[in-house]
Amino acid sequence: MVTLAEVAQHAGVSASTVSYVLSGKRSISANTRQRVERSIRELGYHPNAGARALASSKSNIIALMVPLRTDMYVPVMMEIAIAVATSARAHGYDVLLLTGEEGPDAVRRVAGSGLADGMILMDVELDDERLPLLRETDQPSVLIGLPADTTGLTCVDLDFRATGALCVEHLAKQGHQDIAVIGEAPAVYERHTGFAERTLEGLRSRSRELGVRLLHRPCEGGYDAMAVTLARILDERPGTSGIIVQNESAVEPLLALLRQQGRAVPEDVSVVAICPDQVATQASVRLTSVAIPAQEMGRHAVDHLVAKLDGRGSDEVVLIAPELTVRGSTGPAPSRP
Amino acid sequence: MVTLAEVAQHAGVSASTVSYVLSGKRSISANTRQRVERSIRELGYHPNAGARALASSKSNIIALMVPLRTDMYVPVMMEIAIAVATSARAHGYDVLLLTGEEGPDAVRRVAGSGLADGMILMDVELDDERLPLLRETDQPSVLIGLPADTTGLTCVDLDFRATGALCVEHLAKQGHQDIAVIGEAPAVYERHTGFAERTLEGLRSRSRELGVRLLHRPCEGGYDAMAVTLARILDERPGTSGIIVQNESAVEPLLALLRQQGRAVPEDVSVVAICPDQVATQASVRLTSVAIPAQEMGRHAVDHLVAKLDGRGSDEVVLIAPELTVRGSTGPAPSRP
DNA sequence: ATAGGTTATCGAAGCGCTTCGATACCGATT
DNA sequence: AATCGGTATCGAAGCGCTTCGATAACCTAT
Numbered sequence: 063m064v065t066l067a068e069v070a071q072h073a074g075v076s077a078s079t080v081s082y083v084l085s086g087k088r089s090i091s092a093n094t095r096q097r098v099e100r101s102i103r104e105l106g107y108h109p110n111a112g113a114r115a116l117a118s119s120k121s122n123i124i125a126l127m128v129p130l131r132t133d134m135y136v137p138v139m140m141e142i143a144i145a146v147a148t149s150a151r152a153h154g155y156d157v158l159l160l161t162g163e164e165g166p167d168a169v170r171r172v173a174g175s176g177l178a179d180g181m182i183l184m185d186v187e188l189d190d191e192r193l194p195l196l197r198e199t200d201q202p203s204v205l206i207g208l209p210a211d212t213t214g215l216t217c218v219d220l221d222f223r224a225t226g227a228l229c230v231e232h233l234a235k236q237g238h239q240d241i242a243v244i245g246e247a248p249a250v251y252e253r254h255t256g257f258a259e260r261t262l263e264g265l266r267s268r269s270r271e272l273g274v275r276l277l278h279r280p281c282e283g284g285y286d287a288m289a290v291t292l293a294r295i296l297d298e299r300p301g302t303s304g305i306i307v308q309n310e311s312a313v314e315p316l317l318a319l320l321r322q323q324g325r326a327v328p329e330d331v332s333v334v335a336i337c338p339d340q341v342a343t344q345a346s347v348r349l350t351s352v353a354i355p356a357q358e359m360g361r362h363a364v365d366h367l368v369a370k371l372d373g374r375g376s377d378e379v380v381l382i383a384p385e386l387t388v389r390g391s392t393g394p395a396p397s398r399p
Numbered sequence: 400m401v402t403l404a405e406v407a408q409h410a411g412v413s414a415s416t417v418s419y420v421l422s423g424k425r426s427i428s429a430n431t432r433q434r435v436e437r438s439i440r441e442l443g444y445h446p447n448a449g450a451r452a453l454a455s456s457k458s459n460i461i462a463l464m465v466p467l468r469t470d471m472y473v474p475v476m477m478e479i480a481i482a483v484a485t486s487a488r489a490h491g492y493d494v495l496l497l498t499g500e501e502g503p504d505a506v507r508r509v510a511g512s513g514l515a516d517g518m519i520l521m522d523v524e525l526d527d528e529r530l531p532l533l534r535e536t537d538q539p540s541v542l543i544g545l546p547a548d549t550t551g552l553t554c555v556d557l558d559f560r561a562t563g564a565l566c567v568e569h570l571a572k573q574g575h576q577d578i579a580v581i582g583e584a585p586a587v588y589e590r591h592t593g594f595a596e597r598t599l600e601g602l603r604s605r606s607r608e609l610g611v612r613l614l615h616r617p618c619e620g621g622y623d624a625m626a627v628t629l630a631r632i633l634d635e636r637p638g639t640s641g642i643i644v645q646n647e648s649a650v651e652p653l654l655a656l657l658r659q660q661g662r663a664v665p666e667d668v669s670v671v672a673i674c675p676d677q678v679a680t681q682a683s684v685r686l687t688s689v690a691i692p693a694q695e696m697g698r699h700a701v702d703h704l705v706a707k708l709d710g711r712g713s714d715e716v717v718l719i720a721p722e723l724t725v726r727g728s729t730g731p732a733p734s735r736p
Numbered sequence: 737a738t739a740g741g742t743t744a745t746c747g748a749a750g751c752g753c754t755t756c757g758a759t760a761c762c763g764a765t766t
Numbered sequence: 767a768a769t770c771g772g773t774a775t776c777g778a779a780g781c782g783c784t785t786c787g788a789t790a791a792c793c794t795a796t
Contacts, residue, residue: 063511063513064511065751065752065753066752066753066754067752067753075760075775075776076775076776076777077752077753077754077773077776077777078605078753078754078755078756078776078777078778079774079775079776081753081754081755082754082755082774082775085754087754087755087775088755088773088774088775089772089773090774090775091773091774091775094774094775106511107511108507108508108511108512109512109752109753110453110512110752110753111449111452111458111512111513111514112448112449112450112451112452112453112456112513112751112752113449113453113754114449114460114530114752114753114754114782115448115449115452115453115681115753115781116447116449116450116452116453116751116752116753116754116780116781116782116783117450117752117753117754117755117780117781118754118755118781119781120449120739120752121449123495126496128481130481130485136473136474136477137473137474137477140473140474140476140477141739143480143496144465144467144498147497147753148467148498148500151498151500151501156495156496156497156514157495158493158494158495158496159480159484159493159494159495160484160493161464161481161484161485161488163485163488164488170445171445174401174443174444174445175402175445175446175447175448176400176447176448176449177448177493182478187448200512251631254584273593281682283680284681285682285683312485314651314683315683317655318651318654321655321658321659321660327417343621344620344621344622344648345622346622346651346652346655360757374464397581400782402781402782402783403783403784404782404783412745412746413745413746413747414746414747414782414783414784415745415746415747415748415783415784415785415786416744416745416746418783418784418785419744419745419785420785424784424785425743425744425745425785426743426744427744427745428743428744428745431744431745446782446783447781447782447783449781449782449783450751450781450782450783450784451782451783451784452751452783453750453751453752453753453781453782453783453784454750454751454783454785455751455783455784455785456751456783522747626770655768729778
């Protein structure tokens with residue numbers, strides 16, 4: 063293993079000079095710089111991460127806490143995680159992967175040990191138990207998702223309230239009067255996940271304003287659960303002509319069931335999905351949808367965290383404006399008999 | 400920030416004693432141990448990761464290199480990644496997330512800087528460009544996937560050859576004579592991903608042995624691509640009665656298309672999938688499948704790597720035996736006219 | 737009582753780096 | 767010629783921990 067001292071000796075300078083060449087924190091003559099850089103290359107030198115962290119109290123690592131549950135919106139999680147890792151590298155940071163398993167203790171461990179300089183939390187619940195710790199250790203952090211109380215926190219999220227409103231609006235504008243919402247699994251609502259509840263608020267308030275009827279039903283993913291849910295909806299509201307889905311694993315089953323029942327999309331029923339673009343375009347019907355901008359969220363989170371670590375940047379809540387893309391699954395409401 | 404020295408002072412012992420209490424590398428009297436542990440608790444002490452890494456040349460971090468591509472078998476990747484993170488924690492290690500983006504350089508960087516003690520590589524190609532580096536730096540590592548040359552390497556993977564064979568066997572046993580294979584996207588074969596090619600080998604050799612006809616077609620995910628692929632298959636081999644799918648995002652489109660064309664599963668066509676159990680059970684037809692044991696692979700990889708880091712364990716190739724679960728999508732071949 | 741062997745603890749060195757004065761040299765200003 | 771402000775470099779201290787002898791205290795066996 064090559065050390066700074068060896069590079070220094072090889073280049074005929076002192077260790078501190080090599081350090082300054084590396085960090086650029088003091089001016090170095092062009093001549094010396096080149097000699098040092100050459101030695102670094104020739105010896106294949108890589109600074110030791112531990113020593114660096116110890117001396118500078120900076121690890122150049124960002125911790126990313128992903129939910130342990132693999133049952134929910136997995137591709138989105140993955141996409142965010144990869145976006146985070148990629149953007150972090152672009153800023154010179156590596157990413158430490160923490161699962162939700164450890165719970166709040168992970169926050170304590172990371173903050174206490176100086177393992178990471180800051181952390182990004184995904185899947186934040188409205189009343190998340192990690193937040194008190196985050197505030198008290200004042201660990202630099204960014205949340206992906208929006209808790210109930212955001213004082214002193216930096217959050218990045220899609221504006222799910224506006225997303226809900228946007229979906230209702232789109233359908234209402236086309237004349238749909240009876241709209242059904244197929245939501246995430248009941249467990250998601252029970253644990254008060256922010257995005258699910260806020261979507262619902264948006265859906266409800268906008269439909270109230272626009273005078274359309276709204277029926278919300280949580281739904282486990284999969285074909286069987288979807289069959290039951292759809293039957294219940296059509297039973298309660300036979301006139302339903304617009305459906306909003308916020309559950310990736312319910313999308314394809316829903317479309318299959320509608321087809322099977324002879325309900326044409328979009329002639330008989332219009333469908334709007336809240337899902338990543340990939341899902342919307344790869345479904346059996348090209349879906350009108352509001353995209354979940356996973357990449358953008360990951361990138362934003364990293365940018366904000368890095369800004370904080372650099373002493374720039376402040377606490378703030380960034381809500382990304384939703385965008386509805388019209389594809390082939392929505393159209394005018396059928397005229398009622 | 401609390402340091403070892405402060406704990407030592409608080410407990411009235413020397414720093415080294417505290418260190419030995421923590422590591423258990425020398426015997427400590429019960430009395431002293433308790434006093435020290437109490438101080439640790441009262442002061443909320445966490446050892447500094449950087450200092451530890453520097454002094455012990457061990458970071459207690461495992462690097463996990465995931466593919467950058469988000470287009471392929473995403474849930475499997477995610478499940479493996481989470482299994483790795485979870486098992487690693489159980490062994491006292493944290494996980495550093497590296498994306499394929501950096502390519503081979505990441506290996507050099509991690510090995511050189513002592514950032515991680517070892518690494519796990521996912522999505523290994525047959526002739527992976529990271530392997531020479533891995534061998535030359537003799538960085539402790541485990542591959543998930545099987546390259547062409549495994550000398551000096553430890554690998555964990557599902558036995559995809561046996562998996563292919565198993566699928567053919569199952570269908571042949573039920574009398575199917577004409578079998579079609581819907582594979583991964585063409586790009587996957589072009590970059591010589593090991594698992595795809597080995598599955599194919601297994602499929603081909605077993606079908607030759609059993610005297611059944613086999614047609615293999617790569618397929619991009621999604622509905623449209625699937626429609627084209629299926630049409631071509633049925634055009635070339637109208638008598639096809641068994642289909643093997645190895646492409647998660649083709650599964651649901653395939654089932655929808657078959658339904659749409661009035662081909663009943665399993666009465667007219669039998670379908671075997673190679674996919675995670677979750678996909679097989681949540682599809683619109685409960686699929687007979689060979690599971691991809693993501694969790695098990697992640698766990699194995701970590702166990703082997705930790706064994707290596709402890710000086711136990713040797714280079715070896717672990718192939719997990721495939722298991723075929725019969726569900727509702729396969730049955731006897733229809734009698735030919 | 738003394739040598740020999742344990743067991744429990746301490747002190748000091750050192751891991752590889754960053755960073756803060758200090759120093760030496762230079763040309764420009766008076 | 768003496769002074770000043772830069773610029774380029776060096777040396778040494780120190781980050782918080784691990785680990786290796788050394789030492790002291792205590793048993794046991796002679």
